[in-house]
Amino acid sequence: MSPTPQNRARILAISVSSLLVPLSGQGMESLELTVTDGQMHIQLPPAGSPDMFQSMEWSRNLIDWQMVGRDYGFGWENSFPNLLSIAGEGTNKSLTHPLEAGARFFRGFASPSSGLNTASSVSRFLQQASFGPTRDLIDSFPGIETPSGINDYPYGYFEQWIDEQMALDVTSLRKFWRERSNPAFVDNSLNSPFEVGHNPANGTQLSYWLNGQDRIDPDQADAIAAGRNANDVSFSAGETKEIVWYQVATTAPDALRQRAAWALSQIFVLGEGGSTQTNAAERFLVYYDIFVRHAFGNFRDILGEVTFNPSMGDYLTYLDNRKEDPVVGTFPDENYAREIMQLFTIGIWMLNQDGSLQRDANGNGIPTYDNNDIIEVAKIFTGLRKQYNGRSGIGDEGNIEIKFGNYVDPMRMQSSWHDFSAKTLLDGSTLDPFPETNAGAIAEINAFLDHLFNHPNVGPFIARRLIQRLTVSNPSPNYIQAVAQAFNEGTYNGSGTGQRGDLAVVFKAILLHPEAREPALSLDTAHGKLREPLVRLLHYARVFEITSPQTFGLLPFWKLDQVIAQAPFNSPSVFNFYQSDHQPLGSLQDRDLFSPEFQITTDVTSLGLANAIRTLVYEGIADVIGARGYSQGDLDLSYEAGLAADTSVLIDHLDLVLTAGRLSDENRQILFETIDPMPASTLSDREIRVKLALSLISLLPEFNVIY
Structure with missing residues (x-):
């Protein structure tokens, strides 16, 4: 993950059965080792300050080392995968481990941290809390003028920014689309959030479906009148929902909300694969807006809205799910019953609150549910059906996008299809009987959702x-x-x-x-994460203020799932683009560490991302990342061109906005030696300098990894 620390003092201790031989290390006191009741106790040095990193590691062969304890100014703690106990009070703490036959080698490290200045700390934070920093976000960040202390616990300036972001109005994807699509849409937002009306000032910019079968494309006359090529605004229907997502992710002011929604959507996954009507936009945008609206709300509300959403019902096949019919030998579909537990709420193993596995008396993991539980839960999710197109009391059919059925409004209940038998819950208790009515069946579903929501694993x-x-x-x-x-x-x-x-x-x-x-x-070499390829690409689009004058300002990225294996609404399965427990072959797997994003990091996608960023820098949204051979969106590099005559100044700026002040001396020197000899007398010369620097930085570990 993060770079290997250099020039660290070390302590080495050897344990061979009952023989303990402490060895002194340079610059630190020797380890004290004692054995009591079959337990080995290794005295830890006093905890340091936040500008110092200390670690303890063990090995069986003096070659392969794994961390068993660390301190970075907040006291010694253990870390996965080796959860050695840390006992003691105050400065008198020790690692505790059962005495084993065979050899154990321990070593300790201590090294001062180089730290980050205020602006770099802000940029690093924005890499985590948004789809990428921008100059405006950095320049306006609380405490940006503070020369030091922004990283002081409890990080008040960062919390102030979070509070400001959470107070911003919600940027709804559905609202954005409705304002720019069907001119017949009217405002129904009092009954359904963000079911707003069309905004005539926008014209018709995005395609939509009408009367079930007829697709209406953007108004090419409006495009021509605005000086655009009619072909530039001819997007496919399937492209529409992605264009809306790219626009909001790249330009919305509520950057934290949009980043949080993307994270939540990768838990409650709904993708085109396995869905019907993938070229209808509103049903997908309504679903995604669940996470946008509730990003800072309550998890239980998300769980409820996802469960009653017809697109999820279609995706996980419990839409029109019927109770058992012994005459014909049919049973309720079990798909959603399984995934709501395995993927959306509790997982498959009982957990302690620190994420470690609970184990039985034999040391084995304890399952959260079994196949009998799935059968029971499947009975609960029966009777759910699509709303009627007319939506009596809600609105008229023409005010939502209908394409062979209402996949926009929450599902209704048909109680004659619902299984009202008693159900045994995961803890062995039984759901109370519910009235055999539509309301009673919905109440039973909600009672089970409450049961899951309150499970200690969630x-x-x-x-x-x-x-x-x-x-x-x-x-x-x-x-x-x-x-x-x-x-x-x-x-x-x-x-x-x-x-x-x-x-x-x-x-x-x-x-x-x-x-x-x-x-x-x-x-800490186990700290940090590989950034998602889509986030890395959008980082460039955001920080260099991408614009698209010929497409109503929209950003028509195209088929990124084929280039970088990631695009909105294109997860290949309900298991997301990558799994939480993925371990890539090599040193990470050898150390029993996880890196989900490496699951889609192959030779093909690695080159694809590098080419995608290079294309964006040199050609804009075109060719491999766009639907046209010419650009439909360009980065604004005028600010960087204004700096480019001074190579050091340019690199300092790019280090701030792209790598959060983490460029290594070696990579900085390589960039300097590559860029500095290039001509810089004309604007064209300086733009060439900038583009080459941007292309090279996209290849560096400091850009691709957060640590």
Whole structure:
């Protein structure tokens, strides 16, 4: 993950059965080792300060080392995968491990952290909390003029920015699309959030379906009148929803909300593969807006809206799910019953609140559910059907995008299809009987959702996955427990509603935990994460203020899933683009560490991303990343061109906005020696300098990895 620390003092201790031989290391006191009751105790040095990183590692062969303890200014803690106990109080702490036959070697390291200046710390934070920093976000960030102290716990300036972001109006994808599509749409937002009317000032910019079968394309006359080529605004229907997503992710002011929604959508996955009507936009945008609207709301609301969403019902095949019919030998579909537990809430193994496995008396993991539970739960999700197109009492058919059925409004219940038999829950209790009515069946579903929501696994299960999406791939037990506690209690650092599932405090806990903020952890080789390819591409689009004058300002990226294996609404399965527990072959797997994003990192996609960024820099949204052979969106490099005559100034700026001040001396020198000899007398010369620098930086580990 992060670069290997250099020039660290070390201590080495050897344990061979009952023989303990401590060896002194340079610059540190020798380790004290004692044995009591078959346990080996290794005295830890006193905890240091946040500008110092200390670690303890073990090995069986003096070659392969794994961490068993670390301190970065907040006391010694253990870390996955080797959860050695840390015992003691105050400065008198020790690692404890059962005495084993054979050899164990221990070594300790201590090294000062180089730290980050204020602007670099802000840029690094924005890499985690948005789809990428921009100059405006950095320049306007709270405390940006503070010469030091922005990284001081409890990180008040970062929390101030989070609070400001959470207070911004919601940028709804559905609203954006409706304002620019069917001129007949009228405002129904009082009954359905963001079911707004068409905005005549926009004209018809995005395609839509009318009367079930007829697709209406953007108004080419409006395009021509505005000086655009009619062909430039001719998007496919399937492209429409992606264009809306790219536009909002790249330009919306509520950057944190959009980044949080993307993280949540990778837990509650709904993709084109397995869905019907993939070229209808509104049904997908309505689904995605669940996460946009509730990003800082409550997890239980997300769970409920996802369950009753007809697109999810179609995707996981419980739409029109019927109770058992013994006469014909049919049974309720079990797909959603399985995935709502395995992927959306509790996972397959019982967890402690720090994310570690609970184990039985034999040391084996304890399953959260079995096949009998799936059969029981499947009975609950029966009787759900699409709303009628007319939506009596809600609105008229013409006010939503209908393409062979209403996949926009929440599903209705047909009680004659619902199984009202008693159901045994995961804890062995039984759901109380419900009236055999539509309302009773819906109440039963909600009662089970409450049961799942209150399961003790949900906090640590969701905590780990959201942490992985934003900050680090291998969060420590302390980190997971802090975020799980925020989920469970609904508070963090004095803020929050006090309600279980408060996602506002969950995201605060993720972004404000010391494990996400302290620069000293860059010296931990298990810290950090590979950034998602889509996020890396959008980082360039955001920081260099991409514009597209010939396409109504829209950003028609095209078929990125074929280039970088990632695009909105294009997850290949309900298991997301990559799995949380993916371990790439090599040193990470050897150390039992995880890196989800490496699952889609191949020779093909690695080259694809490099080519995608290079194309964006040199040609704009064209060719491999666009639907045309010419650009439909260009980066604005005028600011960078104004700096490019001075190579050092240019590199300093790009280091800030692209690599958060983490460029190594070696890579900085390579960039300088490559760029500096190039001509810089004309604007064209300086633009060439900038484009080459941007293309090269996209290949560096400091850009591709957060640490």
